Amino acid sequence: MRKRIVLWGTGFVGKLVLAEIFRHPGFELVGVGVSDPAKVGRDAGELCGLAPVGVLATDDLNTLIALRPDAVVHYGPTAAHAEENIRVIGAFLSAGIDVCSTAMTPWVWPAMKQNPPSWIDPITEACAAGGASCFTTGIDPGFANDLFPMTLMGLCGEVHSVRAQEILDYSAYEGDYETEMGIGRPPEFQALLEIPDILIMSWGATVPMMAHAAGIELDEITTTWEKWVTDRPVKTAKGVVEPGHVAAIHFTIDGRLSGRTRIQLEHVNRVGPDSAPDWPRGTADDVYRVEIDGSPSIVQETAFRFTDGSGRDAATAGCLATGLRALNAVPAVNALPPGWVTALDLPLIPGKGTIR
Structure with a gap:
């Protein structure tokens, strides 16, 4: 059964992942969230340079929550925009929707003492309220050094x-x-x-x-x-x-x-x-x-x-791998108990559906 996915954030990484979701047999894109007013109402396919797919971008959290996806893959801004990330991610978690994100890299290990309580407590409470899980990954910090x-x-x-x-x-x-x-x-x-x-x-x-x-x-x-x-x-x-x-x-x-x-x-x-x-x-x-x-x-x-002959550089390839680590983790995160998820909690993620 395909996982129904909402993708939030169509910046550099988000656009790369969008193009992969469309052709992946394990996932179905049901919604796209954006923070840029200029992108609201635009087709998800067009946002990543492809033909229209019939899914329109929105900045309305309630509209996306009402879709009841299996998970949100969140490619929002960095921890410099912590308040906005917490608002968006917390809303999905409180509604019982798991989130796999690349935004708040200090959350790769939430127990790190340098994480301020104002960054941790709202997400802990949202996970408990909705019975949902929150996983953050990246390349570095992330899978390359964990x-x-x-x-x-x-x-x-x-x-x-x-x-x-x-x-x-x-x-x-x-x-x-x-x-x-x-x-x-x-x-x-x-x-x-x-x-x-x-x-x-x-x-x-x-x-x-x-x-x-x-x-x-x-x-x-x-x-x-x-x-x-x-x-x-x-x-x-x-x-x-x-x-x-x-x-x-x-x-x-x-x-x-x-x-x-x-x-x-x-x-x-x-x-x-x-x-x-x-x-x-x-x-x-x-x-x-x-x-x-x-x-x-x-x-x-x-x-x-x-x-693939596209001429895209190594940094872009690394960014795509970062985004796909979050996407491919969705089935495993869905299977875990509510709360924070780290690399230590996940089983092997072999990329089911990637060989086709």
């Missing part, structure tokens, strides 16, 4: 340390990396994520998750931050990073126990493949790596690509 490393840790007799890396070129990225990361800004500019508490809350949720899964309690979580300044212009999709400005950042989020880093998230984010030449690289461009020092030691490298 599902992947935790699965590999299960192949070890002992793990001395585990590192999950994101190594990406942001040249084609059009989001806000200037304010959040400081890329394109003078080196003296302090980016939002450069502030340790904000970095841990925004991108570090999987560190305490992995510690919990391994049965340990970390002594502390610390961070490091480095900048690389270009001496020549670097062209990007957003313009040019001028000489003397930051063209790469390198940060870590470190879960420490007994004076040692045992769990580490590491990011190397560049604009331009030649930037920061001495910093870590994968065996190919734009990869996610897991490195486990243990018995045995393990290295896994994952690359997301399109091979």
